[in-house]
Each structure stands twice: as structure tokens, then as C-alpha cells.
Amino acid sequence: KKRVVSGVQPTGSIHLGNYFGAIKNWVALQNVYDTLFFIVDLHAITLPYDTQQLSKATRSTAAIYLACGVDPSKASVFVQSHVRAHVELMWLLSSTTPIGWLNKMIQFKEKSRKAGDEEVGVALLTYPVLMASDILLYQSDFVPVGEDQKQHLELTRDLAERVNNLYGGRKWKKLGGRGGTIFKVPEPLIPPAGARIMSLTDGLSKMSKSAPSDQSRINILDPKDLIANKIKRCKTDSFPGLEFDNSERPECNNLVSIYQLISGKTKEEVVQECQNMNWGTFKPLLTDALIDHLHPIQVRYEEIMSDSGYLDGVLAQGARNAADIADSTLNNIYQAMGFFKRQ
Numbered sequence: 001k002k003r004v005v006s007g008v009q010p011t012g013s014i015h016l017g018n019y020f021g022a023i024k025n026w027v028a029l030q031n032v033y034d035t036l037f038f039i040v041d042l043h044a045i046t047l048p049y050d051t052q053q054l055s056k057a058t059r060s061t062a063a064i065y066l067a068c069g070v071d072p073s074k075a076s077v078f079v080q081s082h083v084r085a086h087v088e089l090m091w092l093l094s095s096t097t098p099i100g101w102l103n104k105m106i107q108f109k110e111k112s113r114k115a116g117d118e119e120v121g122v123a124l125l126t127y128p129v130l131m132a133s134d135i136l137l138y139q140s141d142f143v144p145v146g147e148d149q150k151q152h153l154e155l156t157r158d159l160a161e162r163v164n165n166l167y168g169g170r171k172w173k174k175l176g177g178r179g180g181t182i183f184k185v186p187e188p189l190i191p192p193a194g195a196r197i198m199s200l201t202d203g204l205s206k207m208s209k210s211a212p213s214d215q216s217r218i219n220i221l222d223p224k225d226l227i228a229n230k231i232k233r234c235k236t237d238s239f240p241g242l243e244f245d246n247s248e249r250p251e252c253n254n255l256v257s258i259y260q261l262i263s264g265k266t267k268e269e270v271v272q273e274c275q276n277m278n279w280g281t282f283k284p285l286l287t288d289a290l291i292d293h294l295h296p297i298q299v300r301y302e303e304i305m306s307d308s309g310y311l312d313g314v315l316a317q318g319a320r321n322a323a324d325i326a327d328s329t330l331n332n333i334y335q336a337m338g339f340f341k342r343q
């Protein structure tokens with residue numbers, strides 16, 4: 001079986017973007033691939049964060065994975081920091097990563113500009129090296145990535161090739177290794193629809209956990225009234241009718257796209273249904289569709305959260321599965337880089 005890995009940061013509330021851009025697709029992938037889904041808590045500390053919240057958010061994110069349909073009998077679900085190999089490989093890879101590659105990363109530029117120079121830790125710059133470790137440790141064949149992560153995956157691929165060239169092949173064989181490549185070079189898996197859900201308050205920026213206003217997103221755990229309120233107040237326009245793909249109407253495109261995804265209808269069906277609607281008729285329709293879809297997930301979430309033994313067991317087993325694979329990659333890279341083997 002080909003392998004797929006992916007994760008979400010426990011940096012805030014999981015929203016529709018994370019759901020349609022990541023978690024919902026995992027549920028289909030787990031039936032086809034060997035899958036590892038983790039909560040990337042080590043990534044969550046790259047910007048200032050609340051120590052009182054990290055552990056809670058990690059647990060809650062894990063419960064959301066399961067509530068959304070990730071099945072621990074098919075996928076390994078675990079917490080990134082529970083598998084030490086991630087950080088270890090990161091150091092080894094750092095030595096081989098040109099700093100110029102990291103300086104070019106758009107997300108670094110954006111996030112560092114927002115945070116201000118004094119607030120920016122080195123980890124914000126080296127974050128993509130940790131992400132590369134997350135992927136390369138497991139010899140992943142595919143990585144599902146939203147638009148925002150494409151550049152980081154490209155860097156991961158470049159880094160894998162660089163390490164393979166520098167340390168793999170004959171040189172590794174001379175050190176007693178198997179020779180050949182150390183890392184598999186992973187391919188991106190871009191989800192067909194829902195690759196980019198936009199903010200409710202600005203159709204040109206993506207829906208994001210870290211956006212300051214909660215009005216800008218629908219969270220998976222938002223109660224009914226809050227969903228209704230957010231949709232009521234979300235940004236719209238004054239064009240007649242509703243449509244997809246009009247670049248002058250980013251908010252409209254986003255809202256009808258969300259409606260299409262959440263209702264499971266085809267684009268044509270949504271065009272038929274909504275093209276002559278005004279916002280006053282569409283908004284309640286969208287609100288109801290969101291509530292209907294999210295309610296069962298919220299019920300399952302509460303069940304999972306109230307059974308801590310179950311969740312802890314799932315995460316412990318997931319971490320053991322992951323560590324087995326990760327340790328074998330780590331042994332290879334230490335050997336290929338010429339380290340003295342521990343007896």
C-alpha cells in the first residue's frame with residue numbers, strides 16, 4: 001500500500017477550511033492508503049501561544065479527527081511530539097537545508113511580517129524543515145496539501161533529493177548501509193474541490209485558525225446559534241442572483257462553494273437551485289445545511305471527549321505504530337551521515 005501522511009496544528013478551533021481542505025479527505029484516503037494522521041503540536045509553538053491551552057487543543061483536535069470519521073482501526077492517529085524522531089530528524093535535515101530556501105517561503109514572510117521582528121522565533125523560519133521531517137520520516141508516497149502548503153511540500157521534495165544525493169547511494173553502502181535512496185520523494189495530493197475555503201469577512205483571504213476575528217470562520221464545534229449569526233453577518237455583495245467563479249464576487253463564490261460542499265450537491269445542482277436567489281433566501285438555506293452537517297459530528301465529538309481512556313488509547317497505539325516506522329528511517333539517516341552507532 002502507498003503511504004499518506006497529514007496533520008493539523010492545534011493552534012485554535014478547527015474550521016471548515018481544515019475540514020474540507022484536509023480532514024474530510026483523510027476519511028476517504030484511509031480506505032485506500034496506509035495512512036498516518038497526526039496533530040502537529042510541535043508546529044503550534046512557532047508563534048507566541050498559550051501554554052494553558054496547548055494540551056487541551058491537542059486533545060480536542062484529536063477528538064475532532066475521530067468525530068469527522070477518521071478511523072483508528074485504519075489510520076494511525078497520534079500526537080507529533082509523542083514521536084521523538086520528528087525533532088531528531090529535523091536537526092539532521094537542518095544541516096543540509098540552505099537558509100536561502102527558507103527565506104523564500106511565503107508563509108514565513110507573511111507570518112513574520114504580521115508578528116513583528118522582535119516576536120519572531122527562529123522556529124518560524126525553520127518550520128518547513130520540521131514539516132519535511134514529518135513527511136520524510138514515514139517514507140510517504142503522497143501528502144494531501146491545500147494551496148497554502150504547496151510551497152512547503154516542494155521544499156520537502158527538494159530536500160529529500162538533496163539528502164539522497166549527498167548521503168545516499170554508494171557512499172551509504174560503503175558505510176554498511178543498503179545504498180540507494182534514503183528518503184522517498186513525496187508527491188502532492190491536491191483535493192479536487194474545497195482546496196481553499198475563504199474567510200467569511202473577506203473573500204480574498206483564506207479561512208484561518210489564526211485570523212483574529214472568529215466571525216471570519218465557521219468552526220466545526222460552533223453551536224447552531226453562532227453559525228446562524230456568523231452567516232447572517234458574513235460579507236456579501238449587491239449583484240443580482242448568485243453564481244460561481246465570478247472574480248468580481250469572491251464572497252459569493254466562496255459561499256456557494258461552501259453550500260455545494262456541505263450539501264454534497266453538484267455544482268450544476270447548486271447553480272439550478274440558487275442562481276436566482278437573493279442573499280435573504282440563500283443565507284437560511286446555507287445555515288441549515290451547515291447545522292445539519294455539523295450536528296452529528298458535534299455529538300460524536302462529545303462522546304469521544306467524555307471517554308478519555310478511549311482517546312488516550314488510540315493516541316498511544318498511533319504513536320507506537322508511527323515510532324516503528326520513524327525509527328527505522330532515523331537509523332538509516334544516522335548511518336548514511338556517518339554517525340558512530342550506539343551499541
Ligand code: ATP
Nearest residue numbers: 009011017018021146195196197206207208209210
Ligand atoms: P493557522 O492559521 O494556525 O496556520 P490554518 O487554519 O491555516 O491555521 P493549518 O493547521 O495550518 O490550519 O492547516 C491544516 C490543514 O488545513 C492543511 O492541510 C491546510 O492546507 C488546510 N487548510 C487550512 N486552511 C484552509 C482553508 N482555508 N481552505 C482549505 N484548506 C485549508
Ligand code: MG
Nearest residue numbers: 009148208209
Ligand atoms: Mg496554516
